[in-house]
Amino acid sequence: xxxxxxxxxxxxxxxxxxxxxxxxxxxxxxxxxxxxxxxxxxxxxxxxxxxxxxxxxxxxxxxxxxxxxxxxxxxxxxxxxxxxxxxxxxxxxxxxxxxxxxxxxxxxxxxxxxxxxxxxxxxxxxxxxxxxxxxxxxxxxxxxxxxxxxxxxxxxxxxxxxxxxxxxxxxxxxxxxxxxxxxxxxxxxxxxxxxxxxxxxxxxxxxxxxxxxxxxxxxxxxxxxxxxxxxxxxxxxxxxxxxxxxxxxxxxxxxxxxxxxxxxxxxxxxxxxxxxxxxxxxxxxxxxxxxxxxxxxxxxxxxxxxxxxxxxxxxxxxxxxxxxxxxxxxxxxxxxxxxxxxxxxxxxxxxxxxxxxxxxxxxxxxxxxxxxxxxxxxxxxxxxxxxxxxxxxxxxxxxxxxxxx
Amino acid sequence: xxxxxxxxxxxxxxxxxxxxxxxxxxxxxxxxxxxxxxxxxxxxxxxxxxxxxxxxxxxxxxxxxxxxxxxxxxxxxxxxxxxxxxxxxxxxxxxxxxxxxxxxxxxxxxxxxxxxxxxxxxxxxxxxxxxxxxxxxxxxxxxxxxxxxxxxxxxxxxxxxxxxxxxxxxxxxxxxxxxxxxxxxxxxxxxxxxxxxxxxxxxxxxxxxxxxxxxxxxxxxxxxxxxxxxxxxxxxxxxxxxxxxxxxxxxxxxxxxxxxxxxxxxxxxxxxxxxxxxxxxxxxxxxxxxxxxxxxxxxxxxxxxxxxxxxxxxxxxxxxxxxxxxxxxxxxxxxxxxxxxxxxxxxxxxxxxxxxxxxxxxxxxxxxxxxxxxxxxxxxxxxxxxxxxxxxxxxxxxxxxxxxx
Numbered sequence: 001x002x003x004x005x006x007x008x009x010x011x012x013x014x015x016x017x018x019x020x021x022x023x024x025x026x027x028x029x030x031x032x033x034x035x036x037x038x039x040x041x042x043x044x045x046x047x048x049x050x051x052x053x054x055x056x057x058x059x060x061x062x063x064x065x066x067x068x069x070x071x072x073x074x075x076x077x078x079x080x081x082x083x084x085x086x087x088x089x090x091x092x093x094x095x096x097x098x099x100x101x102x103x104x105x106x107x108x109x110x111x112x113x114x115x116x117x118x119x120x121x122x123x124x125x126x127x128x129x130x131x132x133x134x135x136x137x138x139x140x141x142x143x144x145x146x147x148x149x150x151x152x153x154x155x156x157x158x159x160x161x162x163x164x165x166x167x168x169x170x171x172x173x174x175x176x177x178x179x180x181x182x183x184x185x186x187x188x189x190x191x192x193x194x195x196x197x198x199x200x201x202x203x204x205x206x207x208x209x210x211x212x213x214x215x216x217x218x219x220x221x222x223x224x225x226x227x228x229x230x231x232x233x234x235x236x237x238x239x240x241x242x243x244x245x246x247x248x249x250x251x252x253x254x255x256x257x258x259x260x261x262x263x264x265x266x267x268x269x270x271x272x273x274x275x276x277x278x279x280x281x282x283x284x285x286x287x288x289x290x291x292x293x294x295x296x297x298x299x300x301x302x303x304x305x306x307x308x309x310x311x312x313x314x315x316x317x318x319x320x321x322x323x324x325x326x327x328x329x330x331x332x333x334x335x336x337x338x339x340x341x342x343x344x345x346x347x348x349x350x351x352x353x354x355x356x357x358x359x360x361x362x363x364x365x366x367x368x369x370x371x372x373x374x375x376x377x378x379x380x381x382x383x384x385x386x387x388x389x390x391x392x393x394x395x396x397x398x399x400x401x402x403x404x405x
Numbered sequence: 406x407x408x409x410x411x412x413x414x415x416x417x418x419x420x421x422x423x424x425x426x427x428x429x430x431x432x433x434x435x436x437x438x439x440x441x442x443x444x445x446x447x448x449x450x451x452x453x454x455x456x457x458x459x460x461x462x463x464x465x466x467x468x469x470x471x472x473x474x475x476x477x478x479x480x481x482x483x484x485x486x487x488x489x490x491x492x493x494x495x496x497x498x499x500x501x502x503x504x505x506x507x508x509x510x511x512x513x514x515x516x517x518x519x520x521x522x523x524x525x526x527x528x529x530x531x532x533x534x535x536x537x538x539x540x541x542x543x544x545x546x547x548x549x550x551x552x553x554x555x556x557x558x559x560x561x562x563x564x565x566x567x568x569x570x571x572x573x574x575x576x577x578x579x580x581x582x583x584x585x586x587x588x589x590x591x592x593x594x595x596x597x598x599x600x601x602x603x604x605x606x607x608x609x610x611x612x613x614x615x616x617x618x619x620x621x622x623x624x625x626x627x628x629x630x631x632x633x634x635x636x637x638x639x640x641x642x643x644x645x646x647x648x649x650x651x652x653x654x655x656x657x658x659x660x661x662x663x664x665x666x667x668x669x670x671x672x673x674x675x676x677x678x679x680x681x682x683x684x685x686x687x688x689x690x691x692x693x694x695x696x697x698x699x700x701x702x703x704x705x706x707x708x709x710x711x712x713x714x715x716x717x718x719x720x721x722x723x724x725x726x727x728x729x730x731x732x733x734x735x736x737x738x739x740x741x742x743x744x745x746x747x748x749x750x751x752x753x754x755x756x757x758x759x760x761x762x763x764x765x766x767x768x769x770x771x772x773x774x775x776x777x778x779x780x781x782x783x784x785x786x787x788x789x790x791x792x793x794x795x796x797x798x799x800x801x802x803x804x805x806x807x808x809x810x
Contacts, residue, residue, distance in 0.1 A: 068796025
């Protein structure tokens, strides 16, 4: 399977329906053996419910971006929702601002900010300012809110720990702009540089804000400086409802995923960070939407920590608790997959393709009876780009009419 | 598996590394059974070393250009190195000139020349002039070097047997141009035609050279005329180092493959035509490069000769000698595949996809335990475009950072 029907083609084929789709994303699901010949995290996990679902469903392996490319979380989620991540490269500032519920307007420029520590020479000694707690970050954000910059409105919003969002609002703001985090210790924060003539004034405004922030924080410890990353505008993507005719809701505890969801017009439902809280949210809103994006974060975090056993345990928890609970709601289409692989072996996102299963009355089940990397490789979906997922979901929900006469 | 991350995307993700990649190309590796239900050449061959590598590695089948398209050697190698062969259609004249080590400049026009035999009416009776030996070709080339054409420098260089290279050097030379070989007997060689207004003068210069060559060769036998093919300029592709950050070396005994390698900036190492000489070259330069393209020609030649047993024997020789010798050097990523299929059944290149295996610490092995066309079809890489190979190699060498935040 290879070609991708683009969203314009799909949106022309959409027909009304009452069917319900659940896209369960176990973040960082794909793994790898810790030693040659060993099992992956998913293979090591005891997952009777996922295996039963695989036996009745159709399986495969998806490439979030393209073979060999390790995805960041933003691009991988865009691909899951059918938006081309190579075409839409969206700054992290936008995703963070949307993630915390900031009402980002079309002409706003948003940046992700980090508090950091610099030495007497202005060289970075800690890129995260000792990971200061959220309360401390909030206190510093209040100080930064005193900064004004000519001709624009300035918003500084806390995110979590050492992270904040900076938004400039005004006429004629433009990117593309460079980031100021040098990504290493012992170097000074960089200036914002304009990457096109239209962006020169915007770069100057950001740099003015930064030099004021430097003065305000100078005497503090450990957070005595800031860096800005992912400076960008909201690209104004068409919504899930416009493309797929779906009333779409996101159930995600973490800001980044809430941000991506808001970017494409999903209702982002209030929820918690545990799967029990998330499941409660799904039940409470079951009748209100056609499509639910259900995001489980902690499996990825265990992979990033290099904690194989913890990742196995969290996959087993999802299998035992979430899968039966979701099935009880009787979704017409139930998809379980990850947004990318995060093998404990690599302690990071990786390029490995991601196990995928789709369960529906009409899926035409394949031979796969166990949900694992090895078995999914022989599933009837083969190895396919993540951008095929939404058209498969829509087809199985009987929400697409035929193409051509 | 389908999408291809283009080279611009990949080059933005490259990170420095010390890992080493070996791409072993067994030219024309893919085959077909001589009768229905039989084995292919690779399946018939006893290949314990390749099978062990497949068991620890990840396998698939690649399409060099696209399903159903039989590749020439130039395009198939470009695809192996991640350059789009449909976008970069490079004249054989350029590849031949680079292959013999000619210092082709950006504004030069190069053509591949054949000596041929024409009858009294100027109609071709032998497109290869009885396959005259290399010494005879050299003698004729010396005669052709006496031809001068106004306002351009002319180079005539022998290649092998009845083949030579013609290069015109001067201001304002341009293609696209047609070829003069009518590709059949009983027809006269064609004139060079300009396919755009800028190419009119260049066509006239080539035609003037051809009419002088006709006069000089007229009284000889059997080589009394020439044809020109693949008239083109060096397209100036970005180098492997620019795109992938790899110090890349080619170990290839035959001019054509040396030419493709030079075209993309590889160091073309002096070597011989036997696999023992080539292996000696690899060992001698092991510490000098990050990436080695190791080309084995004769398997393809056996296929073109329709010699099934000879092709089996040469595959077995590569298995017994080359695979263990290369493994002893401990490459981080070791890929074994072909540039295309050359089934003895067809005595020619074919469109059949090519068995592929990638071995690395991080490859996430699949179920395939035998390196063959049938087993590779069930590999976790599935069936994929050859243009994915370099991104997979780079990912497994841990030389790519993630895409997006």
